[in-house]
Amino acid sequence: MNKRNTRAFAFGILMAVIAFGTAYFFIKPNQSENRKIDENSAKEFLQAKGYTVLTNEVYTLLQQTKSEEPVNGNTEEKEESAEEDTELDEGSQVVYQLTIESGMTPGEIAVQLEKANVIDQAADFGNYLEEYGYSNKIQLGTFELTPDMSYKEIAKVITKS
Incomplete structure (x- = not known):
């Protein structure tokens, strides 16, 4: 490349940077960057997308009820079947x-x-x-x-x- 081609190439890069810089700094997007999202609009958005929104108290309550054992009388049967399953698993270890x-x-x-x-x-x-x-x-x-x-x-x- 000679001197003239190098200068033309550099000038082209300079013009491209100026064009992109102008577009970046002077063209504003439609949405404001300072837009604040309140709790209700966030809930509505998530529910519209198919999510279920829970408060911390409700979530903690669900976790506690999940970890508690069932109160009905079938617990003895479940415990016996669980013991039988573990015995079968231990004995059926295939090597x-x-x-x-x-x-x-x-x-x-x-x-x-x-x-x-x-x-x-x-x-x-x-x-x-x-x-x-x-x-x-x-x-x-x-x-x-x-x-x-x-x-x-x-x-x-x-x-x-």
């Missing part, structure tokens, strides 16, 4: 023995875990291993895995990290 042998790919490992219902989607787990760099660190051996483990926990177990 899957995953054996990783030489030459297995992360995709094959993910398919085995999906067949054993340890993970939901083999492709998602395979992508997770690749994305976070676990696919290069997988160790050989036998590992105990459970269905309630996250992808990160499973990856740490099979990489021994």
